[in-house]
Amino acid sequence: MTTLSGRFEILKESGSYRNGRFLGERHSFLTPVFMPVGTRGSVRLFPHDLLDQIGFEVVLANTYHMMLRPGADVVAKLGGLHRFSGWPNAILTDSGGFQVMSLDANFDLDGVSFRSVYDGAKAYLTPENAVRMQELLGSDIAMVLDVCTMLPASTDQLKEALYLTISWAKRSKAAHNRSDQSLFGIVQGGTDATLRKISIEATCEIGFDGYAIGGLAVGEERSLTLETVQLCCDSLPQDAPRYLMGVGDPYSIVHAVELGVDMFDCVAPSRVARHGVGWTSNGKVSVKQARYVASEEPLDPNCECDTCVRYPMALLNHLFKVDPVTLGVLLTRHNLTFMKTLISWCRKAVEEGNFNDPKRFVETYYS
Numbered sequence: 001m002t003t004l005s006g007r008f009e010i011l012k013e014s015g016s017y018r019n020g021r022f023l024g025e026r027h028s029f030l031t032p033v034f035m036p037v038g039t040r041g042s043v044r045l046f047p048h049d050l051l052d053q054i055g056f057e058v059v060l061a062n063t064y065h066m067m068l069r070p071g072a073d074v075v076a077k078l079g080g081l082h083r084f085s086g087w088p089n090a091i092l093t094d095s096g097g098f099q100v101m102s103l104d105a106n107f108d109l110d111g112v113s114f115r116s117v118y119d120g121a122k123a124y125l126t127p128e129n130a131v132r133m134q135e136l137l138g139s140d141i142a143m144v145l146d147v148c149t150m151l152p153a154s155t156d157q158l159k160e161a162l163y164l165t166i167s168w169a170k171r172s173k174a175a176h177n178r179s180d181q182s183l184f185g186i187v188q189g190g191t192d193a194t195l196r197k198i199s200i201e202a203t204c205e206i207g208f209d210g211y212a213i214g215g216l217a218v219g220e221e222r223s224l225t226l227e228t229v230q231l232c233c234d235s236l237p238q239d240a241p242r243y244l245m246g247v248g249d250p251y252s253i254v255h256a257v258e259l260g261v262d263m264f265d266c267v268a269p270s271r272v273a274r275h276g277v278g279w280t281s282n283g284k285v286s287v288k289q290a291r292y293v294a295s296e297e298p299l300d301p302n303c304e305c306d307t308c309v310r311y312p313m314a315l316l317n318h319l320f321k322v323d324p325v326t327l328g329v330l331l332t333r334h335n336l337t338f339m340k341t342l343i344s345w346c347r348k349a350v351e352e353g354n355f356n357d358p359k360r361f362v363e364t365y366y367s
């Protein structure tokens with residue numbers, strides 16, 4: 001075991017990939033890790049106690065939503081996000097930048113103005129108040145406010161976003177006071193290798209507890225996503241965790257772990273569940289198909305989650321028609337269990353120094 005920095009230790013590494021442990025002041029977790037997304041303080045249709053049962057060690061919460069409803073100061077008065085959301089393990093909060101990007105937002109050098117998705121009220125986010133909100137929420141890991149660009153984008157657009165992100169990263173670090181909370185920087189630059197390198201160098205010079213690869217899976221081809229991930233992993237410091245933001249399909253996870261990524265988040269497992277789709281060891285399964293009307297088979301014969309152990313496909317097919325909410329709960333449980341199993345498989349591959357099996361699996365069923 002090698003302890004390389006105060007908050008991250010490498011347990012096993014081979015070539016580019018590694019198993020590690022993030023050591024927060026309050027909570028720790030093993031890496032590689034998948035973080036379910038609890039947008040508004042909870043994963044949709046899935047209470048935190050059920051996430052805990054599956055064995056997740058860290059969840060993501062969206063600062064943007066929590067600052068608007070119920071408000072970061074309200075959460076702080078209630079004892080912080082862990083207490084408020086009934087989550088005993090680690091929490092990572094994003095900065096709100098990504099949500100703002102998808103709205104009709106106006107960026108200037110100082111920050112970004114937007115209208116609340118809830119009531120249309122004007123709101124303004126700066127690097128300093130994004131940090132302040134996350135300190136109030138009391139997450140274990142806070143993210144700097146960045147500027148993410150949808151792809152394809154011109155070099156000028158990417159450059160503008162990149163330099164603003166670097167300047168905001170400096171201000172975020174200067175504003176950050178909470179010693180029991182880690183702060184991660186975010187690398188931007190689209191799929192442009194030169195810009196990525198500039199971003200990595202400048203962000204590492206500022207110095208953070210971990211580094212996120214942002215601005216990917218926003219419209220580019222998946223091969224370009226992974227090419228950029230490789231470039232980033234080759235250049236980012238070995239002794240800090242690397243977090244690939246918003247990328248969480250099975251294919252990308254397995255390949256990105258092999259390239260050296262430690263942390264993932266994605267809404268997809270719970271989103272597809274709400275549309276009646278299970279991610280299984282036999283590929284994607286849509287429970288609404290007529291062939292399941294009288295099927296006694298489980299959703300996934302190789303899964304030990306309660307959804308697969310207790311219920312036949314006939315019930316899931318029936319719920320799709322009569323009670324989609326309950327079906328969403330059952331499929332979310334299965335899909336998140338699937339993600340947990342996939343990550344465990346990746347850890348085993350790191351341990352054994354061989355990614356052939358998980359790669360063959362995702363190439364067969366999830367490419």
Ligand SMILES: [Zn+2]
Binds near residue numbers: 304305309333337
């Ligand atoms: Zn299952």
